[in-house]
Amino acid sequence: KQKALRAVESVAALEMLEKLFGNVAKNPSEKKYRRVKFETNAKIKAAFESGKCTSGIALRCFLTHGWVVEEEEENNERVVKLPDSVQQTFRDVREVTERKEALQKELQAAFRRRVAARSKAAASGEKETLLRQLEADKLERAAKGPVTEGSKRVDGALGNGGFSTPQDIGCSGSA
8 A cells, every 4th residue: 555655746646545535434335435437537537647646556546445446337437436345444544644745745855955956056156256256366466466565654644643642632641
């Protein structure tokens, strides 16, 4: 059962299996829930053919959970039925739910990895640009030659390099 469920790689298909199995588990005596028109029901067909799931993979899930395939004589349509001797349990529903949740986590993790890879690629492009600019700056500085002159003192308004003493601004220094 677990192997068949792991083969389903579509959240929509697992949700449909969860719903169909849940209906039978909740209402075991209802005949309408024990019979699924696999090929002609548009919602079921769309769910089982979404994503990486195929109707063959979904059919295998039904078969591993006790369902059988029958053909109706009036229009040669395949129908999946759960025999009266087989009971669908909430454990089966939980298995499908757990697989659905695990698949959702896998898909979210894959999405995060793709986003991180794109961000890393963009960041490495920015890094390359900055490294090229740094190299260009080094070459420009090297072309100007080495610094051969030291710093020069610039005198301030008072002629002493911009420093003022209390006497310079008119204070006598006595209290």
